[in-house]
Amino acid sequence: MGIELGHQYRFAIKKNPGAWGAAAVALGATDMFECNSDSLKANVEKIMNNGVFGTPYRRAGSPGPIKPAGDLPVDLYYRDAAWRAIAAAFGADAVTALGGGAHRHDISIANAMAGVNWSLIAAGNEGVREIPCAKIPSVKLRWESEGDGSRGKLTLSVIGFDMNLNVGSPVTANIVATAAAGNGAKTIAAQPTTPSPITLTLTGVTELVTTIVYENIRGDQVTEVHTRSTGGLTYTSLQYARRVVSITCASIAGAGNFSAGVSNGVNNATTVAALTTDSERFPILFSQLEFFVNEQEGADFLASGSIDEQYLSALEIGLNATMDQRITTEFGYRISEPALGGGGWPVFSAGFNFSAFTDRNRRHFWDALGKRQLKAKAVFTGPPISGASVPYSLTIWLNGLQVANADPNVGGAGVMAMDVPLEPSSVVASPTGFPASTTNPCLIQLVNTLSTSYLA
Numbered sequence: 001m002g003i004e005l006g007h008q009y010r011f012a013i014k015k016n017p018g019a020w021g022a023a024a025v026a027l028g029a030t031d032m033f034e035c036n037s038d039s040l041k042a043n044v045e046k047i048m049n050n051g052v053f054g055t056p057y058r059r060a061g062s063p064g065p066i067k068p069a070g071d072l073p074v075d076l077y078y079r080d081a082a083w084r085a086i087a088a089a090f091g092a093d094a095v096t097a098l099g100g101g102a103h104r105h106d107i108s109i110a111n112a113m114a115g116v117n118w119s120l121i122a123a124g125n126e127g128v129r130e131i132p133c134a135k136i137p138s139v140k141l142r143w144e145s146e147g148d149g150s151r152g153k154l155t156l157s158v159i160g161f162d163m164n165l166n167v168g169s170p171v172t173a174n175i176v177a178t179a180a181a182g183n184g185a186k187t188i189a190a191q192p193t194t195p196s197p198i199t200l201t202l203t204g205v206t207e208l209v210t211t212i213v214y215e216n217i218r219g220d221q222v223t224e225v226h227t228r229s230t231g232g233l234t235y236t237s238l239q240y241a242r243r244v245v246s247i248t249c250a251s252i253a254g255a256g257n258f259s260a261g262v263s264n265g266v267n268n269a270t271t272v273a274a275l276t277t278d279s280e281r282f283p284i285l286f287s288q289l290e291f292f293v294n295e296q297e298g299a300d301f302l303a304s305g306s307i308d309e310q311y312l313s314a315l316e317i318g319l320n321a322t323m324d325q326r327i328t329t330e331f332g333y334r335i336s337e338p339a340l341g342g343g344g345w346p347v348f349s350a351g352f353n354f355s356a357f358t359d360r361n362r363r364h365f366w367d368a369l370g371k372r373q374l375k376a377k378a379v380f381t382g383p384p385i386s387g388a389s390v391p392y393s394l395t396i397w398l399n400g401l402q403v404a405n406a407d408p409n410v411g412g413a414g415v416m417a418m419d420v421p422l423e424p425s426s427v428v429a430s431p432t433g434f435p436a437s438t439t440n441p442c443l444i445q446l447v448n449t450l451s452t453s454y455l456a
Contacts, residue, residue, distance in 0.1 A: 004126045010275050011035040011072065013084050015455065016117040016133055020337035021161050022134030023238075024119040024266040028274040033074055033082040036153075038122055039072035040129060041327050042163040063218050065327045066334055068131055068160035076152035076284045078143065078382050078392040079448040080277065083107075084157040086444070087454035088116055088136040089319050091340075095453050100388030101452050106435070107444040109319075109348075111340075116455065120158060123272040127167045130267050131160035135338050140318035141396075143286040145355070149314075151382075152278075152284040159325060161334055164240060166265030167194040169337055172201055175244055176260035186247040186260070195240040196262035200247075202233045204256020211248045212260075214241035221245065236263050280449065284394055291315065291352075296373035296400060300433030310361055313417075314353035315378060317396060317442065320416040321346045348441040350376075350398055352420040358406040364406035364420050374401040374422075375431045390447055397434055397443040400425035 012031040016022055045064030053059070067256045083105070087093040091110025095103050118136065120130040138157040144150055172178075175185045175198060190200075195217050200210055208228040209395065216222050216239045226235035247260055292301040292308045302308040324342030325335045354361050367374060375398065382392030404421040411417070424441035435443060 002126045004124045006037075009035070009038075010123045010272060011038070011074075012123070012272075012275050013081055013120045013185045015117055016119045017083065018117065018133065020117060020133060021331055023118065023135050023236075024121075024130055026266055026271055027119060027121055028271070029276045030275045030278050031081050032275040033080050034077075034277065035076070035122075036073045038070060038072050038074070039067065040122060040131070040158065040163070043067045043069055050350070052169050066070065066162060066332065067325050068134075068158070068163040070121070070158055072156050072158065074154045074156065076154050077278070077280070078282045078284060078394065078446070079280045079450055081317070081352075081451045082154055083446065084118070084142075084454045085136045086139050086154065088118060089156070089321060090442075091116065093453040093455045097451070098388065098390055099307065100385065100390075100447050101402055102385045102390050102447055103449065105293040105444075105446040105448070105450070105454065107446065107454070108438075109168050109442060119267075120160075121267045121272070123267070123275065127165045128265065128267050128269070128272060130164040130166055130265055131158060131162070132164065132266070132350075133161040133285070134158050135160075135323055136264045137323040138318065138320040139339065140316065142316040143284075143289060143314065144353075145286055145313040150286040151282065152286070159323060159335075159338060161331070164265055165194075165235075166196070166268045168262075168264045169268055170199070170261065170263050170271040172181070172199065172261040173259035174261045176247055176258070181249065181252055181258040183250050183252050184248065186249065186258070188244050188247065190380065191243055192231050192241055192262050194264075195242045196264045197239070198241050198244060199260070199261055199263040200235045201259045202228060202256060203371050205252060205254040205258075207253035208252055208258070209251045210235070210258075211246075211250075212237060213245040213247075214239075215220045215243040215245060216240060217242055223274040230315070241402035281390055284380050284382065286315075288382060289315065290379045290381075291376070292379075293374055293376040293401075296375045296427065296431055298432070301377055307360065309361040310352065311354070312352050313355035314351075316349075316351040317378075317398070318349045319346070320349075329453065348424045350401065350422045350424055352384055352422070354418045354420070357418045361418065361420075364403050364418075365408075366393075368403040368406040368420075373425075373427075374403070375399055375434065376401055385447075385449060393445075393447045395445040397438055397445070398422075399441050401428045 323338035
């Protein structure tokens with residue numbers, strides 16, 4: 001009996017260039033990231049049968065819409081595939097070469113993110129959970145002064161078009177054995193052991209029209225037609241088949257062979273062997289943080305140790321793009337493409353935690369009363385980049401901050417702590433000290449050695 005163990009799992013993400021609902025892309029080298037846990041679920045609604053037939057117990061219901069979703073908490077590194085999720089949620093990543101192999105990624109908020117789709121997998125020894133086409137509707141970054149939270153954490157949320165479980169490796173000829181191609185119905189030698197797309201493989205022939213009829217996971221009958229002259233020598237069914245009903249060929253031209261087998265999905269037991277993380281594993285640590293805050297309309301931030309520097313015990317920044325999940329006839333029981341702000345105003349949030357209420361941070365009490373706008377900068381400085389004049393670094397710029405509450409409360413004897421929740425917002429003009437044209441709520445500048453955009 002195969003028993004799945006958490007430490008065996010590998011998580012990976014990659015941009016899917018196809019339209020919403022496209023098949024998964026194959027994930028491999030540098031697509032993997034380190035994940036602490038996952039809550040990915042298929043979320044298939046059960047439609048209840050409320051028919052009355054003489055007993056107090058319902059009969060079986062029917063499968064309803066599927067809305068795959070879940071959260072993934074991830075350790076943050078200066079270079080890692082997980083940054084793709086942050087860039088996906090924000091919507092833009094512009095890369096600038098800094099010399100010596102160093103590059104700066106300006107990850108900024110875009111006003112439209114339609115078309116940026118992702119494939120994501122959670123691969124274990126007993127199968128590969130695959131979301132072939134997904135959006136990243138929200139991300140949260142957090143650092144704490146103690147515990148494993150002192151390694152920066154990213155929590156990314158996922159909403160998907162569908163979810164697959166791919167078991168095993170491709171078998172090219174288990175459904176229909178390899179034989180000379182010809183017209184007529186094929187002998188179904190075996191059925192899929194587990195639900196899988198069906199792959200037709202041809203050699204030699206210049207024309208062959210193949211009709212495949214199968215039962216999908218929900219029990220619906222599906223018919224697909226492949227034409228060799230327009231579709232090539234291989235064809236993979238659009239849905240997963242739990243049972244093949246028939247495969248029939250017609251209009252043959254030329255000589256060659258024909259077979260049919262299971263693909264066991266785009267990302268399967270064979271392909272996941274190629275998964276790797278980036279080789280540079282430098283974590284972004286709380287101990288590397290300097291944090292500055294002053295008035296939105298004020299001067300540039302003063303130097304380290306000045307009144308502008310605040311001494312935090314935790315920092316959190318989040319973006320929720322509030323994407324909608326609408327079931328329409330476009331995709332039957334799957335959602336139409338989610339839109340930025342489709343569920344209402346996108347929400348950017350931030351929060352500071354002070355381990356002590358002091359004369360340095362008491363100003364935020366008045367900031368909360370007057371809802372005065374602030375600007376802030378968080379700077380993490382990491383190890384040097386070999387050959388470059390700049391180190392690994394992360395700078396987070398926050399605009400138009402308004403304090404929700406900053407009320408210190410007595411919790412008994414000892415030092416009084418204070419939490420300060422805030423909401424960044426868009427501003428009319430870029431404030432003094434900020435990069436040019438920074439008017440959206442947040443800009444992230446990440447310096448590492450990756451020369452291509454995380455959205456490429």
